[in-house]
Amino acid sequence: MKIKRILYVTLALFLASCQTNDNRNAEESHHDEVSIKITAYSNEFEVFAEADPFVVGQSGEILSHFSHLPGFKALESGSMTARLKVNGKETSYTLEKPTRKGIYKFVLTPETEGVGKLVFDIKTEEGNFQIIAPEVRVYANEHDAIHAAEEVVVSSTNATVFTKEQSWKIDFATEYPKVEPFGQVIKTTAQVQSAQGDETIITAKTNGTVLFTAENVLEGKAVSNGQVLISISGSGLANNNSTVYFQEVKNNYEKAKADYERLAELAKDKIVSEKDLLNAKTQYDNKKAYYDNLVKNFSVTGQNVTSSMNGYVKQVFVQNGQYVEAGQAIVAISQNKTLLLKAEVQQKYAPVLVSINSANIRLLQNNETYTLAELNGKIVSFGRNTNNDNFLLPINIQIDNKGAFVSGGFVEVYLKTISNTQALTLPNAALLEEQGSYFVFVQVHPELFEKREVKVGVTDGLKTEIVKGINQQERVVTEGAILVKLAQATGTLDAHSGHNH
Numbered sequence: 001m002k003i004k005r006i007l008y009v010t011l012a013l014f015l016a017s018c019q020t021n022d023n024r025n026a027e028e029s030h031h032d033e034v035s036i037k038i039t040a041y042s043n044e045f046e047v048f049a050e051a052d053p054f055v056v057g058q059s060g061e062i063l064s065h066f067s068h069l070p071g072f073k074a075l076e077s078g079s080m081t082a083r084l085k086v087n088g089k090e091t092s093y094t095l096e097k098p099t100r101k102g103i104y105k106f107v108l109t110p111e112t113e114g115v116g117k118l119v120f121d122i123k124t125e126e127g128n129f130q131i132i133a134p135e136v137r138v139y140a141n142e143h144d145a146i147h148a149a150e151e152v153v154v155s156s157t158n159a160t161v162f163t164k165e166q167s168w169k170i171d172f173a174t175e176y177p178k179v180e181p182f183g184q185v186i187k188t189t190a191q192v193q194s195a196q197g198d199e200t201i202i203t204a205k206t207n208g209t210v211l212f213t214a215e216n217v218l219e220g221k222a223v224s225n226g227q228v229l230i231s232i233s234g235s236g237l238a239n240n241n242s243t244v245y246f247q248e249v250k251n252n253y254e255k256a257k258a259d260y261e262r263l264a265e266l267a268k269d270k271i272v273s274e275k276d277l278l279n280a281k282t283q284y285d286n287k288k289a290y291y292d293n294l295v296k297n298f299s300v301t302g303q304n305v306t307s308s309m310n311g312y313v314k315q316v317f318v319q320n321g322q323y324v325e326a327g328q329a330i331v332a333i334s335q336n337k338t339l340l341l342k343a344e345v346q347q348k349y350a351p352v353l354v355s356i357n358s359a360n361i362r363l364l365q366n367n368e369t370y371t372l373a374e375l376n377g378k379i380v381s382f383g384r385n386t387n388n389d390n391f392l393l394p395i396n397i398q399i400d401n402k403g404a405f406v407s408g409g410f411v412e413v414y415l416k417t418i419s420n421t422q423a424l425t426l427p428n429a430a431l432l433e434e435q436g437s438y439f440v441f442v443q444v445h446p447e448l449f450e451k452r453e454v455k456v457g458v459t460d461g462l463k464t465e466i467v468k469g470i471n472q473q474e475r476v477v478t479e480g481a482i483l484v485k486l487a488q489a490t491g492t493l494d495a496h497s498g499h500n501h
Contacts, residue, residue, distance in 0.1 A: 037445045038062075039117060040133040044069055047120055047131050048164060048446035052442040053145035053363045054084070054138040056113050062106040064120070065164040065446070066098075074102025074168040078124035082106040086116030086138050102168060110138040145454050159450045160441070160488035167446075172480035174443050177426050178463075184352060185460045188395075190343035190361075190413045192405050195398055199314065199334040206303050208232035212320045217331065219315060227330060230305040232324060253291035258282040260284035277464025311335040313434045314407070339401050340380070343413050344392035351380045359397060360461035362412040363404055369461045375399035414461040424465040424470075430478040431456065432485055441484050443475040449484055 038049040046067045052060035062082060066075040076098065083092040093106040118133040119400045139145035203398040212230045223229065260280040266272045314334040318324060341361065346355070356379060362369040372378070377399035386393065395415065405411070429455075438456050454469030470476065477484055 012277050034146050036149050036152070038133045038136070039445055040118075040131050041069070042129060042131045044129050045075065045122065045131055046072065047133070048448065049118075049133070050185055052141075053107075053149040054110050054136065055142050055145045056110050056140055057109050057136060058142065059109045060298065061104050062108060062118075064104045064106065065102055066104065066120075066122070067102065067164065067168070070173060072167060072172045072174070074164070075124070076101055078122055079266075080104045080301050081121040082108060083119040083121065083135065084108050084110055084116060084138075085119065086110060087112050087114045102164065113138045147235065156454075159444055160484055161448055162484045162487050163447050166487070167480065167481075170480050170483055172483075173478050174446075174475045175478050176475055177424050177466060177470060179422050179424055179472055181419050181421065182423035182425055182458075182460075182463075182465055183417040183421060184347055184432045185354075185414040185458045186345055186356075187347050187419070187461075188343045188415065190341040190395075190397065190411055192407050192409050192411060193340045193342055194314070194334050194336070194407050195340045198336070198338040199332060200308055201329050202229075202305055202308060204232055204303065204305070204326055204328045204330055206232055207325050208303065208323070210318045210320060210322045210324055210330075217313060217316055219313050221313045223311060223313060223333060225307060225310050227307045228304045229307055229313075230318075232303040232305065233336075249287075250289050253287040254282040256280075256287035284360040305330050309333055309335060311424075314325075318408075332392060334407065336401055339399050339405055339407065341397040341399060341411065341413060343395045343415075344390070345395060345415070347386065347391065348395060350384075350393060352417050353393065354393070355419075356382070356395070356415050357418050358416045360414040360416070361399070362395075362414070362461050364410060367402070368404065368422070370402070371462070372397070372399070375382050375402060390431065412461070414459070416460055423457065423465045424467075424472060426466055426476060427478045428459060428464055430476050430481055431464060432481055440470065441477040441481050442470060443477065449477060451485075451488065 009260050033055065034111070035050045036053055038047070038051060041046050047064055049062050049064040051062040054060055064080075066080075067073060068075060073216070078098075079096045080095065080098075081094040082104075083090055089111045091108050091111055095104050095106065099105045101206070114138050115135060118136045118227055120131045120133075122129040122131070137148070139148060155341070209232065211233055213228055213230065217229050255455055260277075263277050263280045267274070267277045270497055311333045312335075314332040314336075316331050317329045318331075325329065359372045359377070359379070360369055361375065361377075367448075376395055380396040380398045381394075382396070383394040397413070398403070426440065430440050432441075437453055439451055439453050442452045444450055452469055455467040457465030457467045
């Protein structure tokens with residue numbers, strides 16, 4: 001019995017010892033995994049570093065990720081020097097190239113404790129740059145350094161890990177919300193039309209039958225100024241026959257020319273009077289003017305319908321062999337360079353129409369949104385009254401066609417008014433909608449993002465007013481947010497797992 005009690009006590013002591021060793025090993029392993037996160041920005045670069053806690057006299061690794069701004073793509077080449085400056089003493093480490101794409105691994109041994117700064121000197125083909133990370137602390141011993149680092153470990157219950165390697169592979173960006181003037185926005189729809197002077201309709205100048213030329217005249221085909229598109233022949237008509245008329249004018253011209261030349265020779269010998277010569281010259285000039293005018297647009301076969309500008313065939317109003325009369329529309333030519341957006345708004349907006357100074361235009365076919373400045377546009381006019389057929393107020397906007405606008409189509413227009421009201425805004429790409437609620441991903445550090453619900457106000461098609469949920473000092477994912485959301489849906493990684501490069 002006594003032997004069994006001794007065995008139980010020995011086993012209990014052994015298990016307690018194992019438990020103590022396991023706890024110690026776990027604590028040591030946890031200490032080994034502790035790292036500090038360093039984030040800094042310059043105008044050209046972002047640096048995100050995971051470093052061992054800095055201890056005097058001990059070497060510590062700094063795993064640094066460098067991204068170009070504003071594109072947030074990895075720095076693929078260039079030499080780099082990391083300098084730790086504390087109390088006037090400096091230690092440095094230089095790498096001639098990245099350890100891996102976008103990644104530089106430095107080893108620094110601090111010489112004194114205190115608070116200093118970590119400076120990164122970058123040399124690339126584009127020039128020399130510098131990023132400074134302030135408030136870097138060096139500790140006197142490892143125990144203090146580790147426990148201080150544990151106290152500032154970043155954690156969040158609603159955060160998603162999205163590594164720099166992941167963000168480098170996609171279109172990704174973060175930025176601070178902006179506080180800027182944001183007035184009333186009127187959202188409406190506008191029809192795209194050709195601007196006056198940008199389009200012309202060519203008409204028939206005589207009666208006759210339409211004859212298409214060898215080249216097909218099709219809608220959308222490019223034409224040049226003076227190019228013959230269609231001919232109108234009147235040779236088969238009993239009345240108003242253009243061919244007969246042309247021949248008559250030509251004969252009269254040739255007769256007047258011959259008479260004038262004959263009298264001019266006789267006048268040299270004083271056989272005819274100056275009065276008769278002058279009358280003959282007048283008749284000749286008149287007949288020549290008629291003939292020259294016809295020759296420009298007519299021939300023996302009829303009228304040649306030519307384009308009056310460089311552009312595109314917008315619409316053909318006739319068919320081959322069709323009879324037309326003088327003044328009838330034949331073809332519409334458009335340069336498709338300058339367009340007119342005809343929008344309409346409700347009467348309740350009448351008081352604010354005078355304060356509209358800009359607009360954003362969204363294409364329905366591809367969701368692209370343009371500012372008025374990008375399209376070299378301007379507000380041409382707005383209506384001050386309605387009519388019996390339409391109780392809405394018209395607004396006309398002129399823009400340059402960037403190639404994506406189609407005359408006759410429709411676009412969404414966000415009319416912006418002048419305002420002194422300041423609002424916190426984010427690009428629309430930063431917002432994610434879920435069942436009527438809006439969310440953004442707020443940067444905890446460049447590899448950890450917290451999903452945050454926000455309350456939104458009005459939008460101008462490019463930016464949205466943020467009423468509640470974030471502040472101006474919080475950096476937000478503005479490009480690639482949907483992919484961060486997908487990363488969250490596939491399972492959140494351990495935020496403290498660090499990197500294994």
